[in-house]
Each structure stands twice: as structure tokens, then as C-alpha cells.
Amino acid sequence: MPGLIVVHQPDRLSMSLTQAAGKALVPRLERLGLGTVGDLLRHYPRRYLEPSTLTDIGALATGERVTIVADVERVQGPRRTRTGLFVLTASVTDGRDRLALTFFAKREGPLAYHAAQLVPGRRGTFSGQVSTWQDGRQLTHPTYEMLDDEQAEGRARERAGWPVPLYPLTAKLEQRHVRDLVHQELTGLGPSHFPDLLPDEVRARRGLLTWAETVHKVHEPHEEADWRAAHRRLRYQEAFVLQAELARRRARAAAEEAVARPPRAGGLLEAFDARLPFTLTAGQREVGAEIAAELARPVPMQRLLQGEVGSGKTVVALRAMLQVVDAGGQAALLAPTEVLAAQHARSLRAMLGDLAEGGLLGGAETATRVALLTGSASSAARRAALLEAASGQAGIVVGTHALLSDVVQFAELGLVVVDEQHRFGVEQRDRLRAKAGGHPHLLVMTATPIPRTVAMTVFGDLETSVLREVPAGRSGVQTHVVPAGRPTWLERTWRRVREEVDGGGRAYVVCARIDPDSEADRDADLVVDRAAPGDDAGDDALLDDDGGAPAEAPARPPLRAVLEVVEELRALPVLAGVPVGTLHGRMAPEDKERALADFASGRVPVLVSTTVVEVGVDVPEATVMVVLDADRFGVSQLHQLRGRIGRGSAPGVCLLVAQVEPGSPAATRLETLERTTDGFELATVDLGLRREGDVLGAAQSGASSSLRFLRVTRDAEVIEQARQDAREVVAEDPELERHPLLREAIEAELRGDRDEFLDRT
Ligand code: ADP
Ligand code: MG
Numbered sequence: 001m002p003g004l005i006v007v008h009q010p011d012r013l014s015m016s017l018t019q020a021a022g023k024a025l026v027p028r029l030e031r032l033g034l035g036t037v038g039d040l041l042r043h044y045p046r047r048y049l050e051p052s053t054l055t056d057i058g059a060l061a062t063g064e065r066v067t068i069v070a071d072v073e074r075v076q077g078p079r080r081t082r083t084g085l086f087v088l089t090a091s092v093t094d095g096r097d098r099l100a101l102t103f104f105a106k107r108e109g110p111l112a113y114h115a116a117q118l119v120p121g122r123r124g125t126f127s128g129q130v131s132t133w134q135d136g137r138q139l140t141h142p143t144y145e146m147l148d149d150e151q152a153e154g155r156a157r158e159r160a161g162w163p164v165p166l167y168p169l170t171a172k173l174e175q176r177h178v179r180d181l182v183h184q185e186l187t188g189l190g191p192s193h194f195p196d197l198l199p200d201e202v203r204a205r206r207g208l209l210t211w212a213e214t215v216h217k218v219h220e221p222h223e224e225a226d227w228r229a230a231h232r233r234l235r236y237q238e239a240f241v242l243q244a245e246l247a248r249r250r251a252r253a254a255a256e257e258a259v260a261r262p263p264r265a266g267g268l269l270e271a272f273d274a275r276l277p278f279t280l281t282a283g284q285r286e287v288g289a290e291i292a293a294e295l296a297r298p299v300p301m302q303r304l305l306q307g308e309v310g311s312g313k314t315v316v317a318l319r320a321m322l323q324v325v326d327a328g329g330q331a332a333l334l335a336p337t338e339v340l341a342a343q344h345a346r347s348l349r350a351m352l353g354d355l356a357e358g359g360l361l362g363g364a365e366t367a368t369r370v371a372l373l374t375g376s377a378s379s380a381a382r383r384a385a386l387l388e389a390a391s392g393q394a395g396i397v398v399g400t401h402a403l404l405s406d407v408v409q410f411a412e413l414g415l416v417v418v419d420e421q422h423r424f425g426v427e428q429r430d431r432l433r434a435k436a437g438g439h440p441h442l443l444v445m446t447a448t449p450i451p452r453t454v455a456m457t458v459f460g461d462l463e464t465s466v467l468r469e470v471p472a473g474r475s476g477v478q479t480h481v482v483p484a485g486r487p488t489w490l491e492r493t494w495r496r497v498r499e500e501v502d503g504g505g506r507a508y509v510v511c512a513r514i515d516p517d518s519e520a521d522r523d524a525d526l527v528v529d530r531a532a533p534g535d536d537a538g539d540d541a542l543l544d545d546d547g548g549a550p551a552e553a554p555a556r557p558p559l560r561a562v563l564e565v566v567e568e569l570r571a572l573p574v575l576a577g578v579p580v581g582t583l584h585g586r587m588a589p590e591d592k593e594r595a596l597a598d599f600a601s602g603r604v605p606v607l608v609s610t611t612v613v614e615v616g617v618d619v620p621e622a623t624v625m626v627v628l629d630a631d632r633f634g635v636s637q638l639h640q641l642r643g644r645i646g647r648g649s650a651p652g653v654c655l656l657v658a659q660v661e662p663g664s665p666a667a668t669r670l671e672t673l674e675r676t677t678d679g680f681e682l683a684t685v686d687l688g689l690r691r692e693g694d695v696l697g698a699a700q701s702g703a704s705s706s707l708r709f710l711r712v713t714r715d716a717e718v719i720e721q722a723r724q725d726a727r728e729v730v731a732e733d734p735e736l737e738r739h740p741l742l743r744e745a746i747e748a749e750l751r752g753d754r755d756e757f758l759d760r761t
Pocket of ligand 2: 314
């Protein structure tokens with residue numbers, strides 16, 4: 001384009017801050033990960049104070065780190081204390097409540113300086129940690145800046161009415177340090193330093209700021225509308241970069257080749273269908289047809305199958321596996337734990353009957369074999385399973401991560417089924433792909449209903465199918481909350497367990513941790529109700545408050561542990577004569593197997609366990625589940641847990657034992673579970689109640705998280721728009737050759753923690 005020469009000066013942004021910042025500041029900035037000018041400019045304010053709006057002092061909590069806008073009311077001192085120190089006290093007010101400011105010094109001089117600044121009637125921002133003092137609250141040695149500096153000239157005067165940006169800080173770094181440094185750098189940079197990764201037409205279509213405008217307005221807004229517009233662009237950009245990457249993955253996947261595995265007449269699948277003891281639900285037929293058609297194409301299927309526990313996903317997956325076996329391929333089924341892998345193998349063999357006895361006397365003619373490969377199998381069993389996989393004798397190979405180890409070879413891997421996606425990542429998928437010597441078809445199953453925005457964000461490169469109905473004949477589950485503090489209620493709970501056992505049922509008792517003496521083994525997925533200012537406050541609160549420690553949670557009794565609860569139950573008169581077993585992740589695999597087998601057979605009808613039972617364990621006689629410390633589990637997790645009961649003809653009862661404050665988020669979660677069994681409704685509730693980081697996984701929750709502005713819980717529309725735009729851009733330019741900045745942004749994201757984020761698929 002003649003006449004339009006854009007001079008890139010990226011060096012300016014990659015320049016170290018050592019020249020710009022004072023010597024003392026450099027290490028403090030480094031502690032925030034800020035080494036270059038570019039880093040500094042990507043260090044966005046966490047929120048903004050409006051100088052015209054006084055902070056509600058009454059709402060400040062002791063221990064909280066705060067930055068507030070207030071008016072100076074009164075100053076006393078400096079005066080000498082009995083210890084010889086000098087003290088200056090001032091009080092600031094929002095017009096209703098007041099807060100004391102206290103400064104100590106060895107000499108009078110520094111205090112006189114504060115006294116000169118803190119003139120009654122003047123307004124300022126004050127930062128510090130709230131403590132109690134006498135019968136009021138105070139900030140000791142706050143940092144502060146006066147907003148209405150009458151003597152100020154030029155910039156300071158001009159800025160007086162602007163929103164005050166508040167940056168995440170580290171010790172000995174003050175807001176004004178960062179602000180002044182940012183200002184200094186912004187002044188030296190022109191639009192050419194801020195080339196835009198968003199294509200112009202996209203920016204125009206969505207009415208977004210340019211990148212240069214965004215950087216200026218996010219750091220130095222002149223009014224609220226400025227930073228809001230900057231945030232809108234930043235939010236959109238996060239969604240766009242992510243969706244562009246997902247679009248690129250989809251486009252690549254569509255260009256890959258897979259071996260087509262069309263259905264074959266007279267094969268295993270037909271034989272299996274002919275002897276199915278039930279008719280498939282409409283959903284199973286529909287999804288089954290979808291999958292059958294995709295397997296028949298020479299492009300790898302990439303499909304996510306969602307369905308409640310018990311909705312019949314396994315049957316759908318098995319039918320897909322049989323189609324692949326009929327077409328000369330093998331299928332691998334990956335389960336998240338050894339217990340589940342073993343159970344999958346057992347139930348697949350049971351469903352297949354003699355169709356799984358290939359090569360054996362009495363096996364059906366078309367039969368294949370189901371091999372189970374786990375890390376813990378005996379070496380002989382392992383060798384046999386490895387051989388069956390490598391020779392192709394086993395059409396279906398079931399296992400955990402062990403399937404990904406280098407020693408496992410497949411003769412002709414055609415389909416990978418992953419049960420419960422979140423523990424398997426893209427990297428593992430790639431390894432399986434390498435084993436397949438190409439691209440196997442992929443079916444991911446999840447029992448956790450995933451709301452659409454999350455699916456678009458986290459699983460954007462998979463197509464989705466949903467099994468909505470649960471096969472008829474299920475008796476369902478009644479759920480009740482039992483207050484933990486009421487001995488008579490607890491007694492009734494255990495009596496109920498006794499009654500179920502006497503009636504031939506089984507009971508699960510679920511605990512949040514294994515060992516009463518160890519905190520280390522608590523369940524990683526437990527929910528902790530943290531104050532989450534960022535989630536409901538709209539645009540202005542991005543992370544925790546001023547980077548300080550959250551206020552202490554009130555003390556609560558320690559979590560109940562499997563090893564102590566099992567002893568208590570064994571000693572309980574109402575359970576006299578009832579064998580009580582345990583199941584948890586620290587048991588040896590063969591002990592786990594035995595515990596489950598004893599439970600299934602009824603020899604040990606009460607099983608105290610951790611959430612190991614969460615996914616897939618199938619004991620139709622299980623009719624009661626007691627969850628201790630239920631308030632510490634997520635909604636979806638509890639829903640999955642209770643899916644373990646009421647699977648047979650007898651109805652199930654789920655008793656959620658918890659100590660909750662009426663009206664608290666935990667109480668809301670439990671009440672929702674009492675009220676409904678609709679998995680999608682629960683998933684939505686879960687999403688609304690949980691923090692973003694919990695939704696997307698731990699890798700997303702830190703301050704360095706790459707999703708800083710986007711909220712999948714709130715920004716469905718933005719995600720939708722970005723997805724459309726990204727699809728268009730990628731369709732025209734799949735490798736983003738005309739969009740080098742976008743490509744760089746994606747690569748930068750993928751180098752960081754976003755990688756893990758996408759790897760959750
Ligand atoms: P999921 O894997 O979704 O939890 P499963 O496939 O394990 O569900 O099915 C749960 C139970 O329901 C199994 O015992 C299965 O045999 C049975 N089942 C599956 N589909 C049907 C159906 N269409 N009608 C009746 N029972 C079914
Ligand atoms: Mg299942």
C-alpha cells in the first residue's frame with residue numbers, strides 16, 4: 001500500500017524496564033513478572049476508583065487490604081508517645097462512618113509532612129490493611145494520595161477527576177510507582193508501537209477500540225466509559241484468540257485423514273444388537289447413527305458425547321467400538337481410574353457375552369476379545385493383554401494412562417473412546433494418535449453436562465452430542481439435606497442405612513478425605529466457598545481485592561475421613577452385625593477390586609469411600625448414599641455421586657449431611673440438589689456459583705491466567721461473536737499467514753498456561 005508505511009518498533013516494547021524504572025523498583029517489578037515495557041503495559045489495573053464516589057467505610061472488613069476514596073476529617077499530632085515515638089493520627093470519612101489513619105515515626109519531621117498533606121476537607125485515596133483499634137477501625141501507615149491537590153499543576157491537576165487505576169502490587173511497590181512508570185512509557189510510544197492483531201473488518205463490525213486506544217484507555221481512562229470500552233475490547237480479544245486457535249484445530253482436523261470404518265453386514269455389531277435385552281432409546285439411536293456415519297468417513301471423528309450417569313453412553317460407545325472392529329480396526333477405551341477401567345472391562349465382557357470370547361472354545365464365530373491393561377496387573381496378565389493388543393486379537397482394549405505407555409502397541413487402532421474427558425489431554429490424544437500410526441476416530445464421553453458457553457470455550461474443537469433421556473425403568477433418587485449438628489437426625493440417617501441393608505440394599509458413605517490425621521489427601525475437587533468479588537460485581541472487579549490475603553474463613557470442624565468414619569460405623573449399635581468396608585485411592589488395586597466385589601455381592605453392604613465412586617461404578621442394588629461434609633462438594637459432583645444409586649428397580653435415597661448457614665452459597669447448592677435432578681439445570685447453577693477458575697480448571701485461576709477479562713459464565717454473546725468472526729478469518733486463511741500478530745498471540749498463549757487449558761479437552 002503506497003504511502004502507508006507502518007514502522008514497527010517492537011524493540012521499544014521488549015526493552016527492559018531497568019532503564020525506565022529506578023534501581024530500587026526493578027526487583028519489585030520483577031516480582032510481578034514485569035521485566036519489559038511490554039510486560040508493564042500488559043499489567044492491567046485490577047479495578048478503578050471514581051474520585052467522585054466515596055467508598056462505603058462501614059462495609060470494610062477487618063483484615064482486608066483496601067484502597068478507598070475518603071475525605072480527611074480531622075488530624076491530631078504529631079505528638080510524642082510514652083515510648084518516645086511520635087505519632088500522628090487522622091480520621092477520614094465517607095460522610096457516615098470513619099476510619100482512623102495512624103502514622104508512627106522516630107522523628108517529628110516525616111509526620112509533619114503527612115500533617116501538611118492531610119488537611120481536613122481534602123479528598124484522597126488511602127491504601128492499607130484494616131485493623132481494629134479501640135472501638136473503631138484503622139489503617140496503620142497507609143499509603144495515600146490526595147486527589148484534589150489545589151497546588152498541583154498540569155498533569156496532576158488534569159488527572160484529578162479521572163478514574164484512579166488500581167494495579168496488582170507487590171511489597172514496597174505503590175500504585176503511584178506503577179502509574180507514573182506506565183505514564184512515562186505511554187508518552188514515549190505512538191500508534192505504530194501498537195499494531196493490531198484484530199483484523200480491521202472484525203474490529204469495525206464489533207465496534208471495538210484499536211489496540212493503541214485500548215492500551216491508553218485501560219491505563220489512563222479519563223472517564224468510566226474509557227476503561228469500559230477498553231475492557232470490552234480485551235474481553236473480545238481473549239475470546240477471539242482462543243476461538244481462532246480452536247477454529248484452526250478444527251480446520252486441521254478436518255483436513256486429516258483417518259481410515260474409514262463403515263458398518264459391515266453380518267458382523268459383531270449386528271449380532272450384538274440382535275441380543276440387546278432392551279430397546280435403545282430414541283437418543284441412543286440418533287446419536288448412534290451420527291457416530292456410525294462419522295466413523296464411515298475417511299476423516300477423524302472428534303465427538304463429545306454428553307449424558308447423565310445412566311443415560312446409556314457406554315452402550316453407545318460399545319456399538320461404535322463394534323463397528324470399528326467389524327471394519328478391521330481396534331478400539332481403545334480410556335478410563336480415569338483403574339477401578340473404572342476394570343469395571344468397564346467387566347461390563348463390556350458381560351454385555352458381549354460369547355461375542356467377547358474370540359478364539360475360545362464356545363466363543364461366537366465373529367467374536368473378538370476385550371483386553372484389560374492396567375499398571376497394576378500381574379506381569380503374566382499384563383503380558384497376555386499386551387500380546388492381545390499387539391496381535392489384534394483383542395478388538396477392544398480397556399485401560400488407564402497405562403495404555404499410553406510406550407510398551408503398549410496396537411495392531412490397528414481405529415477408535416479411541418475416552419470416558420470422562422477432563423483427565424485426558426490433547427497431549428495424550430497425540431500419543432494415542434502416534435500409536436494408531438495416523439488419526440484414530442475419537443469419542444469423548446462425559447457425564448457432566450457442560451453448558452454451551454463452556455463447551456464452546458473448552459471443547460470448541462469437538463462436535464457435541466447429547467443423550468437427554470434416561471432409559472425407562474429407572475426408579476430415581478430422592479435427595480435430602482441432613483443437618484450435621486443434629487444427633488437425632490444423624491441417628492435416623494444410620495437407621496435408614498440399616499433398613500436398606502436389611503431389605504437387601506447397599507449403602508455408600510462418602511467422605512471428603514481418607515485419613516483423619518492428614519490434610520494432604522483431601523479431595524482435590526472440593527469446593528471452598530471463597531469470597532468472589534470478581535464474579536458478581538460486573539466489569540470492575542477482576543481479581544481478588546488489593547492483592548492481599550483473603551479474610552480468614554470462620555473455623556469449621558475438620559472434614560470427616562474414611563478411616564475414622566468406618567471405625568465409628570462399625571461401633572454403632574444400629575449397624576451391629578453389618579459388615580462395613582472401605583474404598584479409597586490409597587488402597588492397592590487388588591484391595592479396591594475386592595472391596596468393590598464384596599460390596600457388589602452384598603457380603604459387605606456398607607462401603608465408606610472417597611469420591612472414587614463418583615464415576616461409573618455400577619452396583620444396581622445400591623439404594624442409599626450418605627455424603628458427609630456435603631457442602632464441600634460441587635453441585636455437579638454431588639449429582640454424579642448420587643447417580644450411583646437408584647440404578648436398579650429400587651428407588652434411591654441420597655442423604656447430604658452438612659452444616660450450612662441458611663442462605664449461604666453452600667445451602668443454595670444443596671437445596672438445588674434436593675429440588676431437581678435435571679443435570680443441565682444443575683450444571684448451570686454450578687457454573688453460576690463457582691469461580692471462573694474452578695470452572696475452567698486450576699490452571700486458569702491464577703493472576704497469570706490468560707483469561708483475565710472473559711467470563712464464560714457471563715460472556716456467552718462475546719464468545720459466540722468471536723467464534724463466528726474467528727471461523728471466517730480461519731476459513732480464508734487457515735494458517736493465518738496474513739495475520740501474523742494473531743498467530744503470534746495464539747502461540748504466546750499456547751506457550752503459557754492456556755496450553756494446559758486446551759489440553760483438558
Ligand atoms: P452411562 O455410561 O451413560 O452411565 P450406561 O451405558 O452404563 O450409562 O447404562 C446404564 C445402565 O442402563 C446399564 O446397566 C445399561 O445396560 C442400561 N441401559 C443402557 N441403555 C438402556 C436402554 N435403552 N434401556 C434400558 N436399559 C439401558
Ligand atoms: Mg458409564
